[in-house]
Amino acid sequence: MSIRFDGKVAIVTGAGGGLGRSHALELARRGAKVVVNDLGGDRTGAGGSSDAANKVVEEIKALGGEAIANGSSVTDDQGVENMVKQTMDKFGRIDILINNAGILRDKSFSKMTMEDFQLVVDVHLMGTVKPTKAVWEIMKSQNYGRIMVTASSTGLYGNFGQTNYGAAKLAVVGFINTLKLEGQKNNIHCNALAPVAYTRMTSDLMPPEAEQMLTPESVSPGVMFLVSEDAPTGMILCAGAGVFAAARMEEAEGIFLGREDLTAEKVAENWGKISDFSNAAPFFMGGEQTGKFFKLATGGK
Incomplete structure (x- = not known):
């Protein structure tokens, strides 16, 4: 069995580094045309630059692949609309959407401001809903689509200091639980990934030695299966350090x-x-x- 994406077009949000970059590169290696979306802000959501997305596009081109960069924020309606329009103008279809963009604003609930709670929910939940809504009718008209959302063990089980993140990450599981039903007749499969990886977002939450084991590249193979033609639907895949386990409620x-x-x-x-x-x-x-x-x-x- 060989998983290929020849002729397929994929959008990966938050693909300027870490997990998103790894997913984008692996899609390209397997033949997909890739839209590398990244706002370019820091892990709290502040700032913005196209440099990270452009660098990943250059990496894909160096592999012989085809890719374009997009700097839209996944929380901005107009920006998401522009991202989808840019993709359709360039490639004419959208087969895969990997919702990966995210930020962290960790504090205990007592010390967390409502602004920090709202912003994290906006990026992780609405920043998943808005791109998905924007590609949904396109996928329905094609009778083909593969959508992946990024959940977390924090959403499934909880972690201290992450009420905002956990609420949003379990919410995206609830989101695909219904999408999997609504997408069935149009061959749109929707799955969730709960990854563990050493990235810019998590580097100060883990010991340095974790970097050698918890690589983004040890997660992406599971993602390739979740967005492949033979993908299941409605599944939660936990992945890290080359270990894969399905989770369920x-x-x-x-x-x-x-x-x-x-x-x-x-x-x-x-x-x-x-x-x-x-x-x-x-x-x-x-x-x-x-x-x-x-x-x-x-x-x-």
């Missing part, structure tokens, strides 16, 4: 406690059964949970 089987004389005390008394995950199962859509509730509440009828 599960729900305990639960029990029916009746609707008469139902009290908080009854819930407390049965908490062991309510929280028993020995027969837990994932759902592909929310309606499956409703079906389970009806089944339990009616004795299986």
Whole structure:
């Protein structure tokens, strides 16, 4: 099995360095035409420069690939519109969107300002929603699309000092959980990546020796599969240091406690059964949970 992207056009946001650069280069090596988007700000979102995106474009061209740079902010409606227009004018189609752009403004919740919370949510959540919205109808008309969002273990499990980041990163999982359903009939597959990598954003959060193991290049192979023709849909892939693991949300089987004389005390008394995950199962859509509730509440009828 050989994964190739010949004839495919990919947009990678936040591709001026780190994970985004690695994804963009690997797409190009495998034949894709790549739009390298990067605002060029620092990890807090301040500043801006086209230098980083242009350097990655030059790297791709040196490999014999085809690429263009774009400096739009993923939070700016007009900028996102211009990015998509630039892509369509140059290449005529958009097959792959990798939502990778992000910033950090870490502080404990007590010390975090609402401005820092809002900005991180805007970049990670709305900075994923806006490019996805901009390419959605194009992908539908093509009857083909592969969309990847970048989640995080912070969103899945939590990390101290990252309430803003965690809220946004779990939100993008919720986003693709519905997109996977709406995109099915048009062959649009939507997946999430939860990476661990030593990059400019994380360099002061990890010991220096982690740099040798947690390379962006040890994550990108998983991304190539998630945006390939044979990609699954609705999956969360955790990746780092060459290790790959699928993650999922599960729900305990639960029990029916009746609707008469139902009290908080009854819930407390049965908490062991309510929280028993020995027969837990994932759902592909929310309606499956409703079906389970009806089944339990009616004795299986």
